[in-house]
Amino acid sequence: MAYYILRRLAYFVPTLIAIYTVAFLMMHAAPGSPFAQEKNLPPEVLAAREAEYNLDKPLYVQYALYARDLLTLKGHTSMRYPDRNVIRDILAPAFPVSLSLGVFALGVAVVVGTVAGVISAARPRSPADYAAMAGAMIGISQPSFVIASLLMFVFAFTLRWLPVGGWGSPSQIVLPALALAALPSAYIARLVRTGMLEVLSADFIRTARAKGLAEWRIMLDHALPTAWLPVLGYLGPAAAGIFTGSFVVEKIFAIPGVGTFFVDSALHRDHPLILATVLLYAVLLVVFNLLVDIGYAWLDPRIRYE
């Protein structure tokens, strides 16, 4: 197991280098200057601005310089916000916001999705099953901005139970977390239901029933861990996506998270910020995929890694 983890960690390096390289090349292939918005810059000023971001140097030098800045976590100043360092002033303050919101949202999604999935698998084709699956369908069938806006309209505007937006107090986390959790909880509910139905017809469940175990113990102790395996596979990429924020939810609820910068940096060709966000996402993705694989071995004793 330890050897397996070490090998996986070693494999991170080429993956991250490749992701960084592809992002770097795509960013340079896209037309339009990062300084297009600053109209009528005198040529000398433009040249000075470009020199500040090493745009006057050959590509491989830019490639190496940005890589060095990111590896040492020193960062570079953003092109769009010239007085802010992409790591120190932009991502470092915003990431904890997205992370705490994401952890909360993912927690809600896992609990709601698992409970709904188990209930509907326990009594297939019952009213409870149909209600749970109909709820899950809403999460899958509407864009997140519609769900977020409706939540805000109902709970903040009409009922006035919760604040409209912003960040800082615990009550402000509820609506955005629900909006973020809608899609993953729907997916998890469907995965758990399918997994449970499959497992419940397995031989070891029949054995457990024959032993006279209580039905709830069969469901939770015997069936659920196996039925949960597909959820684990889904959680890896989902966690990386949710922890790096959502542009839509952050915009609607005015939350200072990192999701905004994924879109903003690409729209404005902000080279240092693009590279920093891409690497943040990639690191989270590979780490969570590793955690998922370790989780598989923990949930399913048949799985062995060499």
Next chain:
Amino acid sequence: MSSAPANQPPQAGPAQSLRPAMSPLALAMRRFRQNRLALAGLAILATIVAANLAGLAWNSIEVALERPEPYRTPSEGLHPQAPSLAHPFGTDPLGRDMLARTLVGGCVSLGVGLAAAVVSILIGSVWGITSGYAGRGIDTAMMRIVDVLYGLPYILLVILLLVLFQDQWTEVRMAVLFLAIGGVSWLTMARVVRGQVLALRESEFIQAARALGSGGGRIIFREMLPNLTGTILVCATLTVPLAILQESFLSFLGLGVPPPLASWGTLASEAIDAINPVVTYWWMLAFPCGALGATLLALNFVGDGLRDAFDPRAK
């Protein structure tokens, strides 16, 4: 593994020889026809597609895109009109009929979904089959490429592709939008198909075909492809709702179809802008989102039904 291998020689014995063997596809279709939820999904989907195409044929493009006379010169007092006999779905703030816009928008949204499905079938399944069948170094290399593309935030890929063609004509931008969404949706297909090919490659009937001297082309097209149809079909069906949702997200960013054209995503996003605590223009949100929701639900039902039909062991 999906259903029974396709080209297995029919088993000997009098009972079997009376009836021609059914292909996996025919067997799956028979199981699909017994799934009521999936059939309902298919019916809803067919209705929506027919309504959208009828809307397109019945001149509703002009109705959907042109502002009617009193709205040409903006004056005070013009608001979105609530549903009435003349406008069953109401109108938007520019006086355009929401029924026509919902129908035209549906064509765009469904088109995006269809394009993504086609791209993921063309690129994804060819990629997956090649990778899985070639094995070894080629397999590793091809799957690493998928890993790397998967590791890039897809929104970056789409935005950079879209800005490449930002100043082009509407038609070009539409084509790029379709391809950009399709271009990020084939990765899942490639992974799933490769996994299936790896399993098939070691199966006995493929080994038998190889022992009989079949070449690579024959093994791939005659032996493997019939057993991959289900996987590919299910994956493509489930790609469509994801692509439609991605288009709506891009519309929210203002990167969707260029105005005055509409999609369900742009309509929903316009309606969200019009939401405020004082007046609710509910019809602007309810109809496009209702159509969008019904379509996505139907597609998910059909996708689930296909999966059950092709994989009878799963429930």
